[in-house]
Amino acid sequence: MDNFKLSEQEVQFLISRFRTPFLVVSLEKVEENYRFLRQHLPRAQICYAMKSNSTTAILRRLASLGSNFDVASGGEMRQLHELGIVASRMIYANPVKDFDGLGTAQHLHVRRFTFDDVSEVPKMAQYVPGADVLVRISVHNSGALVDLNSKFGTEPEEALNLLKTAAQAGLNPAGICFHVGSQSMTSQAYEEALGVCRELFDAAEDSGIHLTNLDIGGGFPISPANGVAPDITQMLETINGQLDRLFPDTSVWCEPGRFICGTAVNLVASVIGIKNRGGKPWYILNEGIYGAFSGILFDHWTYPLTCFASGETIPSIVAGPSCDGIDVLYRDIPLPRLEVGDPLLITDIGAYSTASATQFNGFPISRTVVWETEKG
Ligand SMILES: *Cc1c(COP(=O)(O)O)cnc(C)c1O
Numbered sequence: 001m002d003n004f005k006l007s008e009q010e011v012q013f014l015i016s017r018f019r020t021p022f023l024v025v026s027l028e029k030v031e032e033n034y035r036f037l038r039q040h041l042p043r044a045q046i047c048y049a050m051k052s053n054s055t056t057a058i059l060r061r062l063a064s065l066g067s068n069f070d071v072a073s074g075g076e077m078r079q080l081h082e083l084g085i086v087a088s089r090m091i092y093a094n095p096v097k098d099f100d101g102l103g104t105a106q107h108l109h110v111r112r113f114t115f116d117d118v119s120e121v122p123k124m125a126q127y128v129p130g131a132d133v134l135v136r137i138s139v140h141n142s143g144a145l146v147d148l149n150s151k152f153g154t155e156p157e158e159a160l161n162l163l164k165t166a167a168q169a170g171l172n173p174a175g176i177c178f179h180v181g182s183q184s185m186t187s188q189a190y191e192e193a194l195g196v197c198r199e200l201f202d203a204a205e206d207s208g209i210h211l212t213n214l215d216i217g218g219g220f221p222i223s224p225a226n227g228v229a230p231d232i233t234q235m236l237e238t239i240n241g242q243l244d245r246l247f248p249d250t251s252v253w254c255e256p257g258r259f260i261c262g263t264a265v266n267l268v269a270s271v272i273g274i275k276n277r278g279g280k281p282w283y284i285l286n287e288g289i290y291g292a293f294s295g296i297l298f299d300h301w302t303y304p305l306t307c308f309a310s311g312e313t314i315p316s317i318v319a320g321p322s323c324d325g326i327d328v329l330y331r332d333i334p335l336p337r338l339e340v341g342d343p344l345l346i347t348d349i350g351a352y353s354t355a356s357a358t359q360f361n362g363f364p365i366s367r368t369v370v371w372e373t374e375k376g
Helices: 008-015 027-040 056-065 074-082 099-108 118-127 156-168 188-206 232-246 258-264 292-298
Strands: 022-025 044-049 068-071 090-092 112-115 132-136 144-146 172-177 182-184 213-215 251-254 265-277 280-285 305-307 314-319 328-335 343-346 368-370
Touching: 008 265, 008 343, 022 027, 027 044, 027 056, 027 232, 027 258, 044 056, 056 068, 056 258, 068 074, 074 090, 074 099, 090 099, 099 118, 112 118, 118 156, 132 156, 132 213, 156 172, 156 188, 172 188, 188 232, 258 265, 280 328, 305 328
Parallel strands: 022 368, 044 068, 044 251, 068 090, 090 112, 112 132, 132 172, 172 213, 213 251, 280 314
Antiparallel strands: 022 265, 144 182, 265 280, 265 343, 305 343, 314 328
């Protein structure tokens, strides 16, 4: 599976139609990623974590493929609702829900929720009585890029109590969920977590609670720009085998974000200014860390960068357009001499990029165009 990458000609074609900066999504690549997961992890129904990239065209394509959706706020639920995606395809997987989220879930009839503390039970019982609720447990994983287990998840020993409390409050204790952390490089954390979940399912059964649902979260990795590529096929097949062994009769969901959209988007930006500092060239782009490159900060990510100029390369610095010193994107990256106006292509920038972009300094959030529409 090749990641989506425009050729120089294709970049020039798009520049003749749109002013930079802009992002380009390949919906065919989104679909390929979705189908790949379905094929290699057939036991798990996909609930796309829309926080990673909520571009309308991506949501529509996934909806047409049969995807469900992991939502975290009233705003996300309303966005799906406006696209005609029904509440039965949503799971509200933010363990702590605000009152706009609860009210929206009540209004739209969302019926699946996750939680990791007893304080959440009366809130759900009031707004969505009888709903299916899953307890999120924390799991151990030192092999993830983004930690999601210090802020989220109860200790497994507490899970049974939470399920019982939910049942007493009139909710339906439906299952267990976890998230091993984003960009998890091996299947080990999943395998360990599944073992813990099996014990919890058995303990619940012993106390008269029959659990029916298991949600194994997201975390499925893409190939990083620098570093070892994960063996994703093997990872998924291992997880699927474990699901078959430990949970033959359980309904299983997963919540991929990065894996679906990460490799399906390119950014085209241009050099808008050049400085020389300490003998090194600094290239200022029209897109920066407050925009689509926000994932450098929030997502700890490095994006592959391609330029189309030729010549001898020298260590260069690439920075964004804002008036903040933190807005530096690449340090000592080998580049040939660039000119004002030269385009740059950035790949694998689909996840946690525009999703967390701001309009700081008055620079608008860059638009995303659909490659398959533009190329005709
Ligand atoms: C962010 C998030 C995801 C998606 O994680 P990825 O690592 O992008 O796959 C899934 N589930 C929950 C609850 C999340 O918070």
